[in-house]
Amino acid sequence: MNSTMQDAPLSITELFRHGAQVFPDSEIITFEGEQARHTSYAKVAERVNRLAGALRTLGIVPGDRVGTLCWNHQEHIEAYFAIPSMGAVLHTLNLRLPPPQLAQIINHAEDRVVIVDDSLTPLLASVIDQCPSIENVIVVGSGEVSGLGEPLAYETLLAAESPTFAWPEIDERSAASMCYTTGTTGDPKGVAYSHRSVYLHSFAVWATFHLDDRGRLLIIVPMFHVNAWGTPYAGWLVGSDLLLPGRFLQPQGLCDFIRQERPTFTGGVPTILTALLNHVQANGGDVSSIKTAVCGGSAVPATLITAYRDVLGIELWQAWGMTETSPIAAIAFPPKGTAPEDEMIYRSKTGRVVPGVELRLVDDSGAEIPHDGEAVGEIEVRGPWITASYYNAEAPEKFHDGWLRTGDVGNIDARNYVQITDRSKDVIKSGGEWISSVELETLLVGHPAVAEAAVVGVHDDRWAERPLALLVLKPGASATPDELRDFLAPKVARWWLPERWTFVDELPKTSVGKLDKKLIRAEYGREKFSVIELEHAKR
Ligand code: ADP
Secondary structure (H helix, E strand, O other), X not given: OOOOOOOOOOOHHHHHHHXXXXXXXXXXXXXOOOOEEEEEHHHHHHHHHHHHHHHHHOOOOOOOEEEEEOOEOHHHHHHHHHHHHOOOEEEEOOOOOOHHHHHHHXXXXXOOEEEEEHHHHHHHHHHHHHOOOOOEEEEEOOXXXXXXXXXXXXXXXXXXXXXXXXXXXXXXXXXXXEEEOOOOOOOOOEEEEEHHHHHHHHHHHHHHOXXXXXXXXXXXXXXXXXXXXXXXXXXXXXXXXEEEOEOOOOHHHHHHHHXXXXXXXXXXXXHHHHHHHHHHHHHOOOOOOOOEEEEEOXXXXXXXXXXXXXXXXXXXXXXXXXXXXXXXXXXXXXXXXXXXXXHHHXXXXXXXXXXXXXXXXXXXXXXXXXXXXXXXXXXXXXXOOOOOOEOOEOOHHHEEOOEEEEEXXXXXXXXXXXXXXXXXXXXXXXXOEEEOHHHHHHHHOXXXXXXXXXXXXXXXXXXXXXXXXXXXXXXXXXXXXXXHHHHHOOOOOHHHOOXXXXXXXXXXXXXXXXXXXXXXXXXXXXXXXXXXXXXXHOO
């Protein structure tokens, strides 16, 4: 039997229309260092129409890719709506990529137009000769432009267009936007989100993050990475004020912006939220307007969650996801009825699966293993906002009978709480037994002297692999490997305790601020670190 329901396509155009009509007075605020630039949804909506007109004048037609090389700001929001709603594909470019990789993904996506911040024109200029698909460059901002000849000016283009645009009908399964993985564990691969997937994911983010039009959402996660976790779309859908820090992502800039504009909600990777906490502890700063922050992208130490609660009065919610999952797949809320003293057991887990996403755990042979909170395997996911392939790239090893293989290894309990212990490429197998590098890292940063920690597996003649711990100590702090082993000893199995230690000034990070373990292992191989080996601790 057919249903009697109307068949309205699920599209970004609809998200856009709703926010613009229902919340014309909600604000879009861009930080510019000292001052913030304020505007309303109504004004932005008009400019979205003008931008679509400008791109059509430049010959952009449905299906064409339009790149953005931009920080988080008002014009990037405009691109987020105009490009997909006109049927073209928004391709957010990661401005921290090394130039050869940037050129590689522009060429792979065949971007015809790139919208670029004035401050980022030197980066685009360094690759443009290698990117024959780019026909036009549009520069945002009136600052100096270098090396791009006579590019088009964003404001001039918008001024020449009509404030209305005839939005085409959209096939909800067509591509709306694309993002390349950061290549932490391999070459970057393109994920193309559909209108339908962005629409459904926006509803999930709205509900999961409890967003509404009383909230002021500070978007720290870069808009070039996984649509800033979907927060611009979800926030706009329900009329939250959107606070955009521009390029002022250092703790001092964020603190100034927070003090002036008083956001209520934010999110970020652990490295950024740790830096913010350390800054407030060292220098003071009023971040009291923020009640909640989502943290994910890599494991969130329990000590960070408790410090946010106790020092800043902010509830930190750990979430899990990846470029391929749009990204929201799980969030760590304690189950109903949890006693206050037990809350941290759940808050420090990786997360509980969100509605719309299905999880399963498989062993090395691909057979399903139980969700009992103990059996360890690779996590596989499926659902309407999980990718089923990569754009123009074969990767059969990443898919399994219609499920995405996440490459994350861990356990799942009976209620579908996930605990990730490692990425499959980072697992440490010592004498045939697993050691969780993620658990050692999150414990080590709980030591008062430790600012950052990384643990990688390195060759060992006897055990095949043993953990090497790399540490960055807090300024002025000191700790010896033996002290750190004593600190870990009551918390983990004895054979997990590393006997190889090294102290460094900083840890190599990827373009989105995650530990670059591939590089750490390579540098260890090239003997770049001076490693302390505790002979007395060797087993
Ligand atoms: P990349 O391009 O490096 O894959 P992503 O942002 O897509 O970049 O990274 C996704 C990965 O980040 C996940 O597969 C997982 O390994 C890690 N990750 C994300 N959130 C968490 C979390 N809460 N705990 C542990 N790891 C996480």
